[in-house]
């Protein structure tokens with residue numbers, strides 16, 4: 001009889017009420033000291049471990065807590081923070097935060113998407129001279145902390161190969177993976193320390209192997225786990241591969257002398273067959289990731305048990321687990337009093353998923369457990385979502401290919417220039433202006449019912465007027481209304497579309513202290529009424545300058561929601577696209593001449609495996625085009641992208657056919673422009689010249705330098721001047737100065753043109 005275990009690969013850490021977010025922001029504002037911040041972290045860890053232990057998991061992860069990001073933690077742990085931070089003379093914690101957030105003379109590390117999720121990690125910087133040392137004790141400390149509570153845990157670490165594959169080289173022609181042999185001895189040192197501490201198991205995360213990998217990278221995986229396993233004074237090693245199937249990585253891990261492998265059996269349902277066919281797993285423990293760590297639907301117990309059962313007899317031991325860390329889902333659906341009870345019955349957040357794992361473990365052991373309520377929930381959801389919105393489906397079916405095509409760009413560009421008469425290097429912003437405490441308080445009061453609709457509307461209109469006047473004063477060419485009415489660029493729309501539900505407490509960490517409440521897309525989507533027109537019309541009524549309408553695109557709405565898993569994403573995307581299209585048409589009818597449809601998640605949703613790229617590009621691009629066509633040539637469509645490396649999606653960015661694309665570029669010093677030009681991109685482009693991730697204010701000369709670089713690559717008549725992204729996370733003082741410098745730089749470089 002195969003032994004059965006239960007575990008999860010990780011857990012949320014921001015706190016059920018975002019306690020860590022509040023403590024971090026208070027610490028950064030010098031309102032609490034380091035001890036108080038650390039105490040908040042300790043309380044959250046204790047709560048998590050106690051919850052997981054009382055739920056009945058056999059193995060409990062630790063070191064899943066972070067003050068900002070687990071990749072940054074790893075860089076710090078191995079003494080790999082760049083010198084520009086370590087030489088500042090700050091405390092270790094402030095050095096860590098300087099790397100995360102930047103300070104005036106030391107720009108932060110780059111931040112980018114954690115695989116295909118909306119979580120962002122900080123990109124380690126390494127070069128040929130990087131030396132690693134075991135500089136910290138965080139995994140040991142957190143293990144000890146749990147042990148003192150009488151809770152045995154399994155420290156979780158970013159695996160060495162994934163760490164190096166995620167790192168960025170500071171030197172041309174140098175591959176971070178070449179540092180493997182200098183990094184592995186430090187991991188060995190850490191394993192020894194953990195062993196000496198009494199740690200029985202350690203988890204090394206290697207999600208990089210859910211993407212296509214070269215022979216050299218697979219060899220690095222082989223080398224790593226032979227090297228680490230060779231150490232005799234070490235805990236047992238579990239390697240976790242998640243966010244998709246492991247491809248050839250599975251065979252490598254199965255043949256490595258490690259003790260356990262965690263596999264994701266949710267993302268690709270067929271992977272279970274490859275795992276079952278892997279003879280080298282017979283002496284290992286396999287963690288069957290059958291509970292979805294990234295979506296919020298209740299697990300189908302029969303499917304999960306069938307998958308786990310397939311592995312019995314194949315592996316030495318099978319444990320029921322989540323497909324990935326639960327970092328990507330909210331804490332507890334029980335708190336969602338406002339959710340419709342029927343929908344709530346279909347959902348499982350992190351706490352419920354732990355119970356699912358425990359229940360499935362018991363069922364697999366042959367215990368007499370009650371599965372009927374889980375089965376009933378699955379059946380009820382199936383029955384309910386089968387009730388389609390026939391009107392939406394009929395509209396989609398009636399759409400013809402020509403409905404998603406605009407006139408050639410040259411014709412549109414001429415019509416737009418005639419209508420708008422903009423100067424070369426026009427200046428604009430990406431949409432949001434700082435979300436002040438007053439704005440958030442007004443929204444909270446409106447939600448609580450203490451500020452009525454009229455008073456809330458009036459407060460937002462006042463804010464819009466303030467933002468319009470500020471932009472006029474700054475001398476920007478294309479204005480925005482500033483998005484004060486939006487809690488979030490996806491949630492706002494989800495609240496106004498049918499087919500979506502939103503939560504009150506469903507916070508998920510996006511990066512550092514920033515969180516989102518991803519909406520739950522459970523049914524067919526339509527737009528009952530205009531969503532942004534009144535705000536845009538109000539802003540436009542205040543100024544003769546063009547005001548850009550501001551929408552979120554279909555791909556991003558899907559990427560930042562919990563999506564239905566009962567139909568192809570492509571079908572859901574078309575429904576959302578049609579709703580956005582309705583809004584685009586209404587904005588145009590209201591006299592808005594420029595409309596921006598943000599698609600910052602275009603890169604994020606790109607499948608990790610190349611074999612799936614073409615299918616993705618086809619539906620993602622056609623959804624955007626469906627959303628942005630059927631309008632006059634003179635109406636200018638903008639799109640915007642950020643927080644990603646764009647290399648692989650450049651052809652798709654081109655295929656979107658937007659008139660202007662604003663794109664994050666400041667930290668990478670305009671590199672993206674060369675890449676775009678090389679990909680044949682020939683429309684308007686606004687490379688970000690102000691890094692909004694940092695409180696740093698760029699000076700005029702710095703922006704001029706970036707613009708001169710840009711003008712050397714892109715003809716000036718196609719070049720726009722804007723920040724990297726929206727300004728909602730920044731404060732007014734820094735934003736005003738930065739935008740003033742941005743406008744001054746644009747004017748200065750304009751003069752150099754001719």
Ligand SMILES: CN1c2c(nc(N)[nH]c2=O)NC[C@@H]1CNc1ccc(C(=O)N[C@@H](CCC(=O)N[C@@H](CCC(=O)N[C@@H](CCC(=O)O)C(=O)O)C(=O)O)C(=O)O)cc1
Pocket residue numbers: 118435437440441443444486487488489490491510511513514515516517560600643728729
């Ligand atoms: C642009 N990005 C976005 C991503 N994903 C999204 N879904 N949205 C994005 O904008 N991904 C990539 C990038 C980077 N990621 C983020 C993610 C999150 C933020 C951010 O600023 N988040 C805010 C929360 C936003 C929000 O929902 N605000 C609500 C609730 C505000 C609130 O906390 N209210 C208080 C009460 C009011 C008070 O007294 O102040 C409360 O509930 O306690 C709102 O405004 O109504 C964050 O703070 O984390 C940015 C980039």
Ligand SMILES: N[C@@H](CCS)C(=O)O
Pocket residue numbers: 430431432433489550598600640642725726727728
């Ligand atoms: N229009 C949005 C885009 C963020 S990616 C904003 O400005 O916040």
Ligand SMILES: [Zn+2]
Pocket residue numbers: 430600640641642643724725726
């Ligand atoms: Zn952005």
